[in-house]
Amino acid sequence: MGEGSFVSLVGPSGSGKSSLLRAVIGLQQPLSGTVETDLARSQVGILFQDDALLPWKTARDNVALGLTFNGMERRTALAEADAWLERLDLAGFGDRFPRRLSGGQRKRVALAQVLAMKPRLLLMDEPFASLDAIVRARVVKDVVALVERESISVLLVTHDLEEALSLSDEVYLLSQGPRARITEHYPVPIPRPRDPVHSRTHPAFAPLYERLWADLSREVDHRAEAA
Amino acid sequence: MRRLDPRYAWLRQLAAFVVVLAVWEAAGRAHMLNPLYAPSPSRVGAALVDLFSDGRIWPHLEATFSAALGGLALGIVVGIVLGVVAALVPFIAELLEPVMTVLNAIPRVILAPLFVIWLGIGLASKVALAFILVAVLIFFTVFTGIRQVDRRLIERVVTLGGDRWALVRHVYLPSVASWVLGNLKIAVGFAFTGACVGEFVAATEGLGYLLSFAQSTFNAALMFALILLILAVVLVIFGLAGRLEKHLLRWN
Numbered sequence: 001m002g003e004g005s006f007v008s009l010v011g012p013s014g015s016g017k018s019s020l021l022r023a024v025i026g027l028q029q030p031l032s033g034t035v036e037t038d039l040a041r042s043q044v045g046i047l048f049q050d051d052a053l054l055p056w057k058t059a060r061d062n063v064a065l066g067l068t069f070n071g072m073e074r075r076t077a078l079a080e081a082d083a084w085l086e087r088l089d090l091a092g093f094g095d096r097f098p099r100r101l102s103g104g105q106r107k108r109v110a111l112a113q114v115l116a117m118k119p120r121l122l123l124m125d126e127p128f129a130s131l132d133a134i135v136r137a138r139v140v141k142d143v144v145a146l147v148e149r150e151s152i153s154v155l156l157v158t159h160d161l162e163e164a165l166s167l168s169d170e171v172y173l174l175s176q177g178p179r180a181r182i183t184e185h186y187p188v189p190i191p192r193p194r195d196p197v198h199s200r201t202h203p204a205f206a207p208l209y210e211r212l213w214a215d216l217s218r219e220v221d222h223r224a225e226a227a
Numbered sequence: 228m229r230r231l232d233p234r235y236a237w238l239r240q241l242a243a244f245v246v247v248l249a250v251w252e253a254a255g256r257a258h259m260l261n262p263l264y265a266p267s268p269s270r271v272g273a274a275l276v277d278l279f280s281d282g283r284i285w286p287h288l289e290a291t292f293s294a295a296l297g298g299l300a301l302g303i304v305v306g307i308v309l310g311v312v313a314a315l316v317p318f319i320a321e322l323l324e325p326v327m328t329v330l331n332a333i334p335r336v337i338l339a340p341l342f343v344i345w346l347g348i349g350l351a352s353k354v355a356l357a358f359i360l361v362a363v364l365i366f367f368t369v370f371t372g373i374r375q376v377d378r379r380l381i382e383r384v385v386t387l388g389g390d391r392w393a394l395v396r397h398v399y400l401p402s403v404a405s406w407v408l409g410n411l412k413i414a415v416g417f418a419f420t421g422a423c424v425g426e427f428v429a430a431t432e433g434l435g436y437l438l439s440f441a442q443s444t445f446n447a448a449l450m451f452a453l454i455l456l457i458l459a460v461v462l463v464i465f466g467l468a469g470r471l472e473k474h475l476l477r478w479n
Contacts, residue, residue: 025386046386052379056401056478065397066387097478117387 003120004151008164010212011174012220017157021046021123024155042070045119049126051110053098059085059105060094063112070117084112088142104135111139115146121153128163140167140196148193161212166190166199171212175219184215266448274452288460290433294350294422298357299414305358306365307403313366314373324370330363336420339428348429357421361414365407372406373399408475411468419461434460 009017022028025046053062063081068074085094088108098106107127114122128136144167147154158164164171165188173184190202199205231239248268254260255267262270278284309327313320338359342352380398389397407414426435434457441449 027382027386042388048379048382050379052377052383054380054383054397054401056405057397058478065384065389069384069388069390069393099478113387 004153005170006147006154006156006168008156008158008168008171009174010158010161010164010171010216012176012216013159017174018125021125021155021157024121024123039120042117043120044123045114045117045121046123047110047114047125047127049129051106051127053106053109053113055098057097058094059090059096059098059101059109059112062098062109063116066113066117080116081112084116085109087146088112088115102135103131104139107131107135107139108142111143111146115150115152118150119152121155122147124154124156126158127156129159137197144194144196161209161216162200163196165205165208165212166196167194173212173215173219176222183219184212186212262447263445264447266451270448271451271455274446274448275455278449278452278456284456287432287434287437290350290353290430291419291422291426291435291460294353294425294433295357295415295418297350297354298421299361299418301354302358302361302418303365303407303414306362307369307407309362310366310369311373311399311403313370320370323366327363327366327370330359331367335360335363336424339425342425343429348431353422353425353430353433353435356425357418360417360421364410364414364417368406368410369403372402376402405476405479408472411472412465415464415468416461419457419464423457 009020011017019028025044026041053059054065057065060078060081063084064074064077067077067080072080082091082094085091085108088111090105090108090112093101093105093109096105098109101109107130128140131139140163146152154167156164156167165186168188169192171186171188172182173186175181175183186208188208189204190199251260251265252267252269255262255265255270260267266274309323313323336356339352339356342355346352346355376398381394384394384398422433423435423438426433427439428435430436434453438450438453441447441453
């Protein structure tokens with residue numbers, strides 16, 4: 001993966017997309033093979049589908065948490081947390097507990113928590129699946145703007161082919177598991193900076209979508225016949 | 228049907244209570260109730276005033292409070308420690324769980340006479356009874372709680388670079404605290420049950436001791452007065468526990 005590139009992994013359920021992300025960040029051991037990276041552990045951030053904020057900590061304390069783990073003084077970490085909350089449109093919500101935030105706001109806090117660590121690589125596992133359409137479009141737009149600005153590399157796992165194509169520079173298709181492997185590779189020639197909604201109207205989008213959809217369907221059918 | 232305004236529920240409840248008291252009082256004065264079994268509210272009130280006016284209630288209250296709060300504190304501390312250790316060390320869990328399960332299944336107040344033999348009729352046997360009631364409750368709260376800590380929270384802290392100590396401090400301790408606080412009212416009730424039953428069995432002072440004295444002298448008015456007093460005491464402690472819970476669990 002090149003620096004600052006946005007890569008998506010798509011594939012049928014059970015192809016091990018999530019396992020791959022968990023292996024990259026060290027939550028689980030790969031069954032075989034190795035994860036090669038020139039990044040330190042603290043330079044890799046991960047965002048899950050259900051953003052597990054600590055319920056007993058305010059939004060600000062949640063964002064500051066990772067910073068204090070990496071040796072930042074608490075006071076500085078809190079100031080930094082406030083700055084990140086502001087950047088994610090959450091100014092004034094720092095004192096709220098997660099329970100008193102909406103789903104979209106919680107997602108933004110989780111994002112602030114991860115981005116505050118200044119990761120060089122951001123892993124995302126279906127991060128927007130739990131949000132409703134409008135909120136999702138807004139959060140996605142902000143994420144794209146932030147990772148483009150900070151040139152953070154992103155590895156996104158998703159079921160949503162449109163999302164994969166509209167956000168990524170490259171999409172990889174994983175075959176049906178077990179023993180899933182990468183079967184196809186699709187470079188996406190839509191220029192940056194991107195607007196995730198408008199990139200869907202780019203002339204390259206529709207043909208790519210057709211191809212990706214056909215390949216994914218074949219992958220699923222193929223396995224269904226073998227079974 | 229007309230809907231009742233929920234804001235005035237307390238007023239209706241209070242009114243109903245006053246009516247019951249009035250009927251009871253009237254029935255007593257009309258000699259329809261035997262004062263030996265059901266003394267009228269005014270006699271109970273008089274007995275209550277009596278207890279406080281000559282000041283002889285204070286040492287009894289002090290004894291019961293000491294036993295209950297002492298047992299409560301000890302029970303919470305020991306319950307948490309055993310629960311945490313059992314949840315983290317499988318070998319300890321193997322040994323402790325059956326014992327605790329048996330202790331949980333039996334009515335633990337049956338241990339009261341045993342504690343009197345072991346510890347005498349003083350404060351210690353009451354503290355022990357309150358302690359055993361509370362400790363078993365807290366043990367299971369913490370033991371099952373730790374095994375159900377949200378894995379996502381653990382992964383979140385780990386992926387943000389937190390070490391083992393960070394996990395204890397930011398995930399396990401707050402979780403344990405929230406479960407214990409959630410059960411604090413039940414624990415307070417258990418502690419007072421232990422103290423009063425212990426005093427009832429064998430003691431020289433305490434509200435339970437006064438109750439058994441009222442029983443042996445067939446003093447129904449005193450008994451009612453004591454029941455009311457214990458009720459009031461527990462309600463006050465419940466209120467305090469509720470406020471503490473509300474403050475510390477304000478994130479919930």
